[in-house]
Amino acid sequence: MILICASNTVDRVHGFLRSCMLNPHPGVYVSVTLDAGSRERVWTILEGWWNAEPQGTLLMMYKAKEKPMGLDFRSLGVPKRTVVERDGIYMLITKTKNTESP
Template identity: 40%
Template sequence: MIVIRDVPDRFHGFLSSVMLEVSPNVFISTRMNPGVRTRVWEVLRDWHGHDPQGSLVMVWRDLNAVGGIGISNLGDPPRELVEADGMWLVRRRAASLGNAP
């Protein structure tokens, strides 16, 4: 599964060509093998490196990973993933404490 947020239109078009969009900006593929998943992520990573706008999060079943879930992200997700005692926890990022105008 890949979830996108505030990325250029070409990300949406590319993902629509290789995955099923089950909800706005949420793409799934039940039969994507590791090689295809890696190639899709390489394309997205390359594009995001040239135009670092928005964020993308990919999750997949990985029995060797924490909680049995592999997670990759690009950009600045609004939440932070933290591994604790063999499972993933989600923590909201604290607002920066600066002298804002």
């Protein structure tokens, strides 16, 4: 299974992902039929486009038996949350705004 979340990216990213994956929610794309080679080709295209126009954020999650929880991640851009591995599981670190007064 492959899940890609796209936020604030150029329009062609969404059109391309809709052409090869199910789009159940705005910015969310999922496929259970793409093999590893197809996944790599999709990511290579997205990387090329993002490098040409670095706008927004892309996150891909996919099945990887050798990784914690059987998942692996790739991202482009600055995500709102950071995924870290601790003791064999993944945890999310949410970035927060500094609310202290000057």
